[in-house]
Amino acid sequence: MGDRTGGASNTGVTGTLLSSDTSEAETTALAPFGRALVRAAERNPRILGLTADLGRYTDMHVFAERFPERFIQVGMAEQNLLGVAAGLARTGFIPFAATYCVFATRRAYDFFAIGAALARANVKVVAGLPGLTTGYGGTHQGIEDLALMRALPNVVVIDPCDATELEQTVAIIADYNGPVYLRLLRGQVPVVLDSASYRFELGKAKLLREGSDVALISTGLMTARALEAATRLAKSGIKAAVLHVSTLKPFDSQAVLSLLENVRNVVTVENHIITGGLGSAVAEVVAEVGLRIRLKRIGITDCFCASGSIPYLVKRYRLDPESIAAAARTVLGAAEGN
Amino acid sequence: MKEVFMGRAENCLAAPVIRSLKARAKQLRRHVLRMAERVGQGYVGQGLGIADLLAVLYFHEMRYDATRLDWPDRDRFVLSIGHYSIGLYAALAEAAILPIEELDTYGADGSRLEMCGSETTPGFEINGGSLGQGLPQAVGMALGVRLDGRPARIFCLLSDGELQEGATWEAALAASHYRLDNLFAFIDCNNQQADGPTEKVMSIEPVEDKWAAFGWQVQRIDGNDIASILAALEQALAAQDKPHAMVLDTLMGKGVPLFEQRAKSHFIRVDAAEWELARKQLEESNKEMDKNG
Numbered sequence: 086m087g088d089r090t091g092g093a094s095n096t097g098v099t100g101t102l103l104s105s106d107t108s109e110a111e112t113t114a115l116a117p118f119g120r121a122l123v124r125a126a127e128r129n130p131r132i133l134g135l136t137a138d139l140g141r142y143t144d145m146h147v148f149a150e151r152f153p154e155r156f157i158q159v160g161m162a163e164q165n166l167l168g169v170a171a172g173l174a175r176t177g178f179i180p181f182a183a184t185y186c187v188f189a190t191r192r193a194y195d196f197f198a199i200g201a202a203l204a205r206a207n208v209k210v211v212a213g214l215p216g217l218t219t220g221y222g223g224t225h226q227g228i229e230d231l232a233l234m235r236a237l238p239n240v241v242v243i244d245p246c247d248a249t250e251l252e253q254t255v256a257i258i259a260d261y262n263g264p265v266y267l268r269l270l271r272g273q274v275p276v277v278l279d280s281a282s283y284r285f286e287l288g289k290a291k292l293l294r295e296g297s298d299v300a301l302i303s304t305g306l307m308t309a310r311a312l313e314a315a316t317r318l319a320k321s322g323i324k325a326a327v328l329h330v331s332t333l334k335p336f337d338s339q340a341v342l343s344l345l346e347n348v349r350n351v352v353t354v355e356n357h358i359i360t361g362g363l364g365s366a367v368a369e370v371v372a373e374v375g376l377r378i379r380l381k382r383i384g385i386t387d388c389f390c391a392s393g394s395i396p397y398l399v400k401r402y403r404l405d406p407e408s409i410a411a412a413a414r415t416v417l418g419a420a421e422g423n
Numbered sequence: 424m425k426e427v428f429m430g431r432a433e434n435c436l437a438a439p440v441i442r443s444l445k446a447r448a449k450q451l452r453r454h455v456l457r458m459a460e461r462v463g464q465g466y467v468g469q470g471l472g473i474a475d476l477l478a479v480l481y482f483h484e485m486r487y488d489a490t491r492l493d494w495p496d497r498d499r500f501v502l503s504i505g506h507y508s509i510g511l512y513a514a515l516a517e518a519a520i521l522p523i524e525e526l527d528t529y530g531a532d533g534s535r536l537e538m539c540g541s542e543t544t545p546g547f548e549i550n551g552g553s554l555g556q557g558l559p560q561a562v563g564m565a566l567g568v569r570l571d572g573r574p575a576r577i578f579c580l581l582s583d584g585e586l587q588e589g590a591t592w593e594a595a596l597a598a599s600h601y602r603l604d605n606l607f608a609f610i611d612c613n614n615q616q617a618d619g620p621t622e623k624v625m626s627i628e629p630v631e632d633k634w635a636a637f638g639w640q641v642q643r644i645d646g647n648d649i650a651s652i653l654a655a656l657e658q659a660l661a662a663q664d665k666p667h668a669m670v671l672d673t674l675m676g677k678g679v680p681l682f683e684q685r686a687k688s689h690f691i692r693v694d695a696a697e698w699e700l701a702r703k704q705l706e707e708s709n710k711e712m713d714k715n716g
Contacts, residue, residue, distance in 0.1 A: 133570075157566065160600075163595035165559045172563020175548070176571065177495070178562075196590070199553045200560055237537060 100334035114248035114278040118211060118269055119147025120182055121255035126152055132259060133157060133173060135182040137166040143213045143223065163193040171200030179259060186212040186227025186268065191248040200340045201264040202237045208264050212397045214269040215244065216356030217307060217399055218386065222392035227268075228385050231304075232361020235268040235334050237307060241287065242334040244268040244305035244356070247277040250331060253285040261287060268305060277309045289338035294324035299413045300344050304330045304363045305353035307383075307404065311354045314409035325413060330363060338370045345371060350377045350416045354409055359384035379419050381412045425545050436653055438485070447517065448478035449709045452678045454513035456705060457535070458529035460698040465530055465538060468682055468691050469673035470509035472613055472647070473580070476671060477514040479652045480578055488539045491547055495571070499548045501579040503557020504611070508540025511547070517613045520546040555588025556673030557581060559610060562594045565606040566667075578607045578629075586627045592637065598666040599638030606666040607659060608639070610644065613675045627634055634668040646671025 108326065126132040126148065134148040134311060138161045142168075149156035156174075159166045163184055170180040189212045202209035219225045232265060234242045241263060245251040251270055258265045282289070293308070294315050303311035308329045315325035328344050330337060351371075353364035364382030372379055399405050405414055431634075455470035485498040502511050511528060517522045521536075521544070528534035535544050539552040549560050561579035576678070585591060598606050610630060614621045621627060634641045640662040640690040644651040659667040676682025676691070679701045685691055 110701065155570075159593075159597050162590075162596070164590040164591035165562070165597055166529075167561035168556055168559020168590065168594065168595065171549075173567045175560070175565075176564050176567025178567055178570070193552055196556060196559065199550050200558055203550050324614070375429035 091363045108233050112275040114252075114276055115273055116144040116271065117149050117248035117252045117274050118255060119144035121252040122148045123151045125256050125259040126155065129179065129259060131179045133178050133180045135159060135166060135170055135173075135180050136264065137161055137163045138182050139213070142271065143185075143211060143269060145181075145183040145211075148181075149300075157387070161198065162381060163188040163198045165218060167193045167196040167208065169210045170201055170210075171196070171204065171206045174201070175204075178205055178210070181209045181211055183211040183213065183269065184375065185214045185225065186230040187225060188216070189225065190233045191229040191265070197264070197266075198237055202239045204262055205239050206315045207262050209258055210266045211269050212266065213269040213271050214272075217395065217402060217404060218306070218356070220393050220395055220398065221285060223389035226357070226390055228267075228358045228390065229361065230268070230359045231333055231355070232365070233361070235361060235366070239264060241265045241332065243287075243295070245270065245285070245331050246306060246308040246329060247319040247409060249276055249278040249280045249283055250254060250285050252280075253283075254331070257285060257287055270306060275306075275309060277312070279331050285331065286385060288330050288335045290330040290337040291327065292340070293329050293345065294325065294327040295325035297348060299352065299417055300326045300348040301352050301354055301365065301409065301413065302330060302341065302344075302367055304333060305348040305356045307354040307356050310406045311409055313406035314413065317406060317410045318413055323413065323417065330366075333363060333366060336366050341367055341370055342376070343377055345376055349376075350415060350420050351378050351380045352409060352412045353380065353382045354386070355382075355384040356404060357384050359386060376383070379416045381416050383409050383412050428568055436650065436657075437587045441653070443484055444653075447482045448474045448649065449678075450517055451478055451510070452705055452709075453672050454516055454523075454526055456679070456698070458509055458526050460464075460701075461527050463695065464690070464692055466506045466509050466690065467693070468512065468615075468685075469504075469507045469611075469613070471679060471682060472506055472673040472675045472677045473510040473611055474513065474677070475647050475649050475673075476509055476580070476609060476611075476652060479504060479649060479656070481518050483653070484656055485578065486575075486695040487518075492520065496573050496575050498576045500576065501548050501557050501564070501577060502540055502551045502580045502586060503549075503561075503579060503588060504554065505539040505541065505550070505552025507580065507611075508537065508544070508547075509538060509550070512536050512544070514655045515544070515546040518546075520705040522708075554582070554585040555590035557585075558591050558594035558598075559619055561608070562601075562603065564597050565598070565603040566601060569603070569605060575583055575646065576605045576607065578609065580609050580611065581654070582616070583610060583612040583614065583621045583627055583630070584624070586610065586633070587625050595634065595637040595639065595666075602664045603666045604663050608634075608666065608668045609632075610668065611671045611673055611711075613673050615675055630670050631668075634670070638665060639668040640665040641668045641670065643670040644671065648674035648675050668696055678708050680708065
């Protein structure tokens with residue numbers, strides 16, 4: 086079998102060694118995607134699970150074990166994975182195809198673009214190792230996938246924050262008829278959002294924290310770090326709002342604009358290259374309405390990233406809470422300098 | 424007009440069946456010339472070359488309902504090579520899925536009949552044209568109808584040049600792994616692709632050996648001979664547990680000598696004055712074919 090674990094383990098069972106958990110989260114949930122897909126499939130017999138030799142590394146194995154007759158393994162062939170998924174969608178099934186971001190986009194982009202996006206086929210791509218959640222370097226880190234997927238017409242693009250949101254998202258996209266690109270957090274996934282109060286809504290950003298000095302607009306797992314940055318800023322008397330934008334497309338322009346009407350110092354925060362993703366989406370919306378803001382984008386700048394441990398990479402590429410807080414202070418400093 | 428085709432006549436190799444399918448192929452070729460003449464260019468060579476296969480599939484083998492294109496049990500024709508759409512438009516018009524008059528809009532601005540076929544046109548199962556994508560989607564459909572226990576079969580048309588796309592072989596592996604005997608791939612071997620003869624651009628021979636090595640049931644036949652296509656289909660239908668590949672040696676421009684000779688290019692340009700000659704040649708060659716049985 087292919088050695089594409091993207092982690093340090095070859096145990097075949099997702100756990101702490103293959104985890105998306107890069108923080109010191111107090112609570113985690115195991116394989117939230119696999120479990121949520123099983124729950125969705127228990128109520129909807131049209132749901133199928135597919136993978137290209139990465140079932141054990143995308144938590145798809147949880148589904149495969151529960152529904153072996155509804156699981157399709159295509160081997161190491163991502164173009165075929167998305168082509169087959171498109172064909173299955175055309176016969177009325179709801180295929181969830183799991184692989185890594187880099188393979189779903191770089192390797193098989195045309196197959197998703199034509200087979201799913203152009204055709205508005207009901208294909209769900211679930212893509213692991215988003216941004217810096219693997220130490221494997223440029224071949225495995227999906228740093229520009231959101232930009233590529235955002236550029237495709239008809240596609241819903243989601244980067245969930247944590248286990249809570251990932252689970253809710255799976256249930257909702259199973260009911261939504263159309264192509265979806267969902268970034269995956271696998272293994273032991275942090276629980277950041279309160280499942281009793283948080284409700285994921287397709288296409289809606291959520292204001293997780295109010296604040297009048299600076300707006301932290303974040304997506305994906307970076308929202309946890311943005312919340313941590315906001316807590317640190319509060320200690321020095323800076324009130325930071327946190328707007329979590331898990332659906333990158335369709336983009337909730339309204340939520341962004343209503344926040345920025347009142348808070349003009351802005352930091353966007355994404356586990357992705359800063360061109361074409363969340364930072365770009367915010368800049369586009371703001372520029373089009375002519376709002377004057379001070380903006381700093383936190384994310385990977387124009388480079389491929391190194392190999393190494395995830396904590397090392399997160400610090401090196403400044404995706405840590407302290408770097409977010411520092412960016413907020415810089416933006417605020419510029420405001421005072423005016 | 425309601426046309427429901429429910430598959431084959433009893434004795435499919437009987438002379439009357441062959442005669443009637445030849446008449447259909449003749450009609451498809453007339454439609455192809457009509458479309459290409461209107462727009463003054465197009466993939467006329469491909470449309471003429473594939474008319475015999477489409478006549479057999481649409482008027483003999485496939486089960487479909489022209490008034491209910493989303494019938495879940497229908498056999499599906501998957502056109503991977505979108506630029507062959509001119510041939511499929513002819514068949515869809517002849518099958519009463521498209522109005523015959525609409526053929527005059529082929530390739531025109533705002534028309535549903537695009538030069539490179541897509542789902543804009545009723546009766547198209549996929550957006551073809553990005554080569555290498557047809558067979559993967561056909562595999563998905565074959566798995567899907569089988570999961571639902573439907574009798575539907577999937578007929579996918581590929582080209583020889585398209586065999587250079589790696590994804591075709593990814594799908595070929597999966598089809599035999601899953602023993603998709605409800606899947607039929609037709610490979611149109613006319614030895615022409617955009618940059619020249621396939622054997623010069625990137626040789627794909629021996630084609631049958633490749634499909635056989637990938638676990639498919641394979642036959643190689645004269646793709647412009649209706650009796651051979653019928654006999655090969657019979658053999659394929661009798662073979663279980665394997666997907667079926669039918670390698671068709673065809674002549675681009677078949678039926679119009681003017682184009683047969685010019686068929687050294689992927690995209691034939693025709694002078695305005697030549698269409699009348701082309702039409703005349705088609706009728707003459709049709710007569711010739713009739714004489715030869």
